[in-house]
Amino acid sequence: MSPGRTEAAPHLEPADDSVALAKRLRLHTLRMVYRSKSSHVGSCLSVADILAVLYKDFLNLRPDEPGWVKRDRLVVSKGHAAAAVYAVLAERGFFPIDRLSRYGENGQSLSGHVTHKNNPGVEVSTGSLGHGLSIAAGFALAARRLSSGARAVAVLSDGECDEGSVWEAALFAAHHGLSNLVAVVDYNKIQSFGTVADVLALEPFADKWRAFRWAVHEIDGHDHTALRQALAAAGHAEAPTAIIAHTVKGKGVSFMEDRLLWHYRSPSRDEFEAAVAELEGAA
Amino acid sequence: MRNAFISALLQAAEADDRVWLINGDLGYSVLEPFAERFPERYLNAGVAEQNMIGVAAGLALSGFKPFVYSIANFPTQRCLEQIRVDVCYHAAPVTVVAVGGGFAYGSHGYTHHAIEDLAVMRALPGLRVAAPADPVETAACVHAFVRDPGPSYLRLGRGGEPVLHAAPLRESPGRPIRLREGDAVALIGTGSILGEVLAAAELLAQTGIAARVLSLPYLKPFDAPALLDAFAGVRLVATVEEHSLIGGLRDLVAPLLAARRDRPPLIGYGVRDGASMDVILDQVAMRRHCGIDAAGLAAGIRTALERLDAGADPFDADGDRA
Numbered sequence: 001m002s003p004g005r006t007e008a009a010p011h012l013e014p015a016d017d018s019v020a021l022a023k024r025l026r027l028h029t030l031r032m033v034y035r036s037k038s039s040h041v042g043s044c045l046s047v048a049d050i051l052a053v054l055y056k057d058f059l060n061l062r063p064d065e066p067g068w069v070k071r072d073r074l075v076v077s078k079g080h081a082a083a084a085v086y087a088v089l090a091e092r093g094f095f096p097i098d099r100l101s102r103y104g105e106n107g108q109s110l111s112g113h114v115t116h117k118n119n120p121g122v123e124v125s126t127g128s129l130g131h132g133l134s135i136a137a138g139f140a141l142a143a144r145r146l147s148s149g150a151r152a153v154a155v156l157s158d159g160e161c162d163e164g165s166v167w168e169a170a171l172f173a174a175h176h177g178l179s180n181l182v183a184v185v186d187y188n189k190i191q192s193f194g195t196v197a198d199v200l201a202l203e204p205f206a207d208k209w210r211a212f213r214w215a216v217h218e219i220d221g222h223d224h225t226a227l228r229q230a231l232a233a234a235g236h237a238e239a240p241t242a243i244i245a246h247t248v249k250g251k252g253v254s255f256m257e258d259r260l261l262w263h264y265r266s267p268s269r270d271e272f273e274a275a276v277a278e279l280e281g282a283a
Numbered sequence: 284m285r286n287a288f289i290s291a292l293l294q295a296a297e298a299d300d301r302v303w304l305i306n307g308d309l310g311y312s313v314l315e316p317f318a319e320r321f322p323e324r325y326l327n328a329g330v331a332e333q334n335m336i337g338v339a340a341g342l343a344l345s346g347f348k349p350f351v352y353s354i355a356n357f358p359t360q361r362c363l364e365q366i367r368v369d370v371c372y373h374a375a376p377v378t379v380v381a382v383g384g385g386f387a388y389g390s391h392g393y394t395h396h397a398i399e400d401l402a403v404m405r406a407l408p409g410l411r412v413a414a415p416a417d418p419v420e421t422a423a424c425v426h427a428f429v430r431d432p433g434p435s436y437l438r439l440g441r442g443g444e445p446v447l448h449a450a451p452l453r454e455s456p457g458r459p460i461r462l463r464e465g466d467a468v469a470l471i472g473t474g475s476i477l478g479e480v481l482a483a484a485e486l487l488a489q490t491g492i493a494a495r496v497l498s499l500p501y502l503k504p505f506d507a508p509a510l511l512d513a514f515a516g517v518r519l520v521a522t523v524e525e526h527s528l529i530g531g532l533r534d535l536v537a538p539l540l541a542a543r544r545d546r547p548p549l550i551g552y553g554v555r556d557g558a559s560m561d562v563i564l565d566q567v568a569m570r571r572h573c574g575i576d577a578a579g580l581a582a583g584i585r586t587a588l589e590r591l592d593a594g595a596d597p598f599d600a601d602g603d604r605a
Contacts, residue, residue: 172329
């Protein structure tokens with residue numbers, strides 16, 4: 001049975017806090033990607049709300065004690081969303097926010113794909129797709145054996161679900177009834193070289209997870225209340241939980257939204273300024 | 284050897300409650316004692332090696348010491364990237380165990396021949412690599428990996444390998460173990476092929492050639508000065524492995540010798556790149572096919588020494604042995 005979440009309840013914050021955090025994550029991400037001339041801004045913007053809700057309202061963590069044994073484990077399996085991951089860790093207090101300003105530079109610790117080396121709060125290095133759900137399943141199994149009450153969450157991309165290993169992990173987690181495991185899929189419908197529908201269609205996607213015997217919630221991945229509710233529902237069945245979070249690639253910057261280009265393109269100065277203005281103007 | 288493995292692991296698990304055993308739906312009639320004794324630390328992960336390694340990494344990063352067991356190439360090459368990233372990059376204390384090193388599965392065919400595993404595993408940073416030769420070395424490796432946990436690879440034979448060591452091992456991991464003294468040639472082997480190496484030394488002795496025999500169960504890390512010391516005074520060094528000549532024991536020894544001013548010549552015996560795999564043979568015959576059985580080794584060494592006596596290079600420099 002799922003570990004009780006009563007101890008996490010006091011951490012719940014008003015809804016506008018996670019929304020404000022998500023906005024800051026988007027702004028950090030834009031600056032990081034712009035300064036370092038790197039890619040994957042669209043992937044970071046699509047997952048920002050998911051990370052904000054997880055870190056603000058769900059994960060039981062101690063930023064001043066990153067190795068705390070009973071902590072929840074988050075594996076961001078879509079390691080190319082590194083800028084957003086580092087931003088949320090800095091905002092959550094795992095390391096100073098000014099570290100973000102050197103993202104991608106020589107000699108600092110923040111790489112273009114998530115690394116745990118010298119970055120407190122990162123559980124697992126990712127960047128090769130299809131690894132994270134298995135590791136999270138191992139975390140969930142260990143927590144159960146240790147009766148630590150910890151939960152494990154894996155954030156996956158949609159394109160990542162092309163990997164067979166994801167479905168190996170899906171079989172495994174359900175077989176072992178890992179009710180303390182949650183997979184959140186950032187379903188932004190665009191993968192590396194085209195739309196998911198065109199490259200390797202996943203639909204009926206939620207049905208696939210159901211058929212693998214997961215408890216499935218299909219929600220708007222930018223709706224913080226819906227994210228909170230789906231996460232809160234996790235663990236009440238003898239099954240792992242899959243949250244299919246429908247998102248928009250590049251969410252929050254109108255000219256980046258739903259465009260493959262922004263999987264790769266780094267914004268020009270004009271584009272950066274326009275994007276920041278739009279995000280800062282947003283509620 | 285697999286029974287020695289499970290006995291040692293049971294012993295280790297009694298003393299250390301962090302030891303787990305995970306398998307990829309293989310190990311029938313071998314692993315049951317562990318499953319019965321420690322059901323909470325035993326897992327059959329199914330025929331899904333990538334997930335198996337990832338799960339083991341998650342367990343290891345939570346404080347456990349999983350041993351992950353399967354046949355030949357399945358727990359290594361099928362899930363190589365999970366070992367590289369999830370295990371090695373995180374320094375996760377997972378031991379990958381492959382049963383059936385070399386041609387142990389013989390006539391089961393090419394899919395079950397593990398003859399590139401040492402090359403691939405040696406290339407992974409931070410991964411310790413061991414290929415014990417007999418049940419005694421196997422137990423020593425298991426205990427060493429539990430005592431000093433870290434990413435590790437353990438290559439076993441199959442079953443029925445004879446005991447080659449008279450007593451439990453005292454050597455530290457990484458040092459060569461001397462099994463026979465001799466000054467004409469040093470034969471060094473890794474893994475269960477050591478039995479053929481000892482038999483070859485016996486054949487050579489019958490024709491008056493004194494062969495020193497060394498076993499190197501740990502290919503990584505290894506003690507380079509101790510290895511060079513072990514070759515002192517011989518006219519010829521021969522490495523013997525049931526593995527491709529690329530990336531295994533020969534390629535471990537060669538750069539050590541190449542950097543020395545006064546050094547004996549080196550011959551590598553193993554599976555030549557491009558050796559015909561169009562044959563269905565048991566392990567004994569497969570070794571003969573590749574020239575790494577006792578008779579083949581003895582004949583090759585004899586010829587090499589004769590050529591040295593005649594002032595020639597020990598073997599034709601036509602890449603034949605490469």
